[in-house]
Amino acid sequence: MSLLINGELRPGWLEEETEDGEFIRQDSQFRSWITADGAAGPTGDSGFTAEAGRYHLYVCLACPWAHRTLIFRCLKGLDDLISVSVVNPFMLEQGWSFHAYPGSTEDHINGFGYLHQAYTLAQPDYTGIITVPVLWDKKTQTIVNNESSEIIRMFNSAFDDLTGNQQDYYPLALREEIDRINARIYESVNNGVYRSGFATTQEAYERAFDALFASLDWLEDLLAQRRYLAGDVVTESDWRLFTTLVRFDAVYFGHFKCNQRRIVDYPNLWAYTRDLYQVPGIAETVNMQQIKTHYYASHDSINPTGIVPKGPLIDFYAPHGRG
Numbered sequence: 001m002s003l004l005i006n007g008e009l010r011p012g013w014l015e016e017e018t019e020d021g022e023f024i025r026q027d028s029q030f031r032s033w034i035t036a037d038g039a040a041g042p043t044g045d046s047g048f049t050a051e052a053g054r055y056h057l058y059v060c061l062a063c064p065w066a067h068r069t070l071i072f073r074c075l076k077g078l079d080d081l082i083s084v085s086v087v088n089p090f091m092l093e094q095g096w097s098f099h100a101y102p103g104s105t106e107d108h109i110n111g112f113g114y115l116h117q118a119y120t121l122a123q124p125d126y127t128g129i130i131t132v133p134v135l136w137d138k139k140t141q142t143i144v145n146n147e148s149s150e151i152i153r154m155f156n157s158a159f160d161d162l163t164g165n166q167q168d169y170y171p172l173a174l175r176e177e178i179d180r181i182n183a184r185i186y187e188s189v190n191n192g193v194y195r196s197g198f199a200t201t202q203e204a205y206e207r208a209f210d211a212l213f214a215s216l217d218w219l220e221d222l223l224a225q226r227r228y229l230a231g232d233v234v235t236e237s238d239w240r241l242f243t244t245l246v247r248f249d250a251v252y253f254g255h256f257k258c259n260q261r262r263i264v265d266y267p268n269l270w271a272y273t274r275d276l277y278q279v280p281g282i283a284e285t286v287n288m289q290q291i292k293t294h295y296y297a298s299h300d301s302i303n304p305t306g307i308v309p310k311g312p313l314i315d316f317y318a319p320h321g322r323g
């Protein structure tokens with residue numbers, strides 16, 4: 001594990017915790033937006049015009065946040081416009097690396113051995129953790145944005161004129177509902193599994209655990225009434241939830257001690273997970289081997305032996321019956 005302090009690599013974790021052992025996620029620091037005309041987005045600088053071949057994504061296939069961006073790249077037909085490099089799933093002394101590993105790649109753009117080199121090229125005095133995903137601008141040699149929730153919003157609309165893909169996962173009429181659902185899911189599910197797994201006191205763990213399973217019960221009921229979270233159409237909220245659900249039984253249930261129930265024990269949530277998994281192109285974004293290896297082999301405070309479990313067997317291709 002490592003982080004950068006004024007551009008210098010240091011060992012250790014910068015993940016903070018409260019006095020009673022609760023895990024706190026750091027805010028992402030690069031917050032500019034790619035837009036159709038290069039105008040500034042809600043935050044950051046202007047000048048990042050949507051162009052074919054200009055931008056590059058650095059991802060880890062194990063990371064649920066990076067996974068969102070790969071899903072949107074696929075759904076919005078951006079594969080030929082935005083290139084990708086995949087880090088090695090082991091997050092060790094110098095953080096994310098491009099060491100060879102099945103399903104990972106070299107850094108095709110900058111030839112870096114480690115992702116921290118992208119951070120210090122973008123900002124030589126960067127202080128913070130080195131996270132994926134990173135959206136890189138080849139033209140100005142900088143990081144546009146390293147916040148997945150914003151990268152998927154850009155991918156949702158900024159390139160529409162170039163691709164002709166007008167599919168909208170954040171439609172105006174549903175934004176309030178999507179924002180409301182996202183807020184609860186982020187807090188108690190997407191980040192909730194980490195709050196459970198990285199808690200350092202019993203109380204903090206139980207608080208995260210209880211909130212997580214209360215939300216999964218709420219989602220189970222919601223999905224009895226609706227095919228998707230916001231109604232009849234797939235939206236951003238579904239994809240944000242999906243990347244946690246697809247990892248749940250293989251990783252969060254055991255490694256993060258989220259073990260009240262598995263996703264396969266919830267009839268609606270489980271069928272819904274399969275429904276999304278079976279959307280064309282999505283299965284190819286899920287690499288279960290890298291997912292398990294990353295978590296079980298990178299968090300030595302939780303799993304000191306680094307042994308990666310062989311199971312469970314999960315059939316994401318079973319018919320979902322939600323049509």
Ligand SMILES: N[C@@H](CCC(=O)N[C@@H](CS)C(=O)NCC(=O)O)C(=O)O
Nearest residue numbers: 063064065129130131132146147148
């Ligand atoms: N807010 C960020 C979070 C990204 C994040 O935490 N990624 C993890 C991998 S799952 C990471 O790179 N962690 C590096 C570290 O903790 O040092 C986002 O959603 O883009």
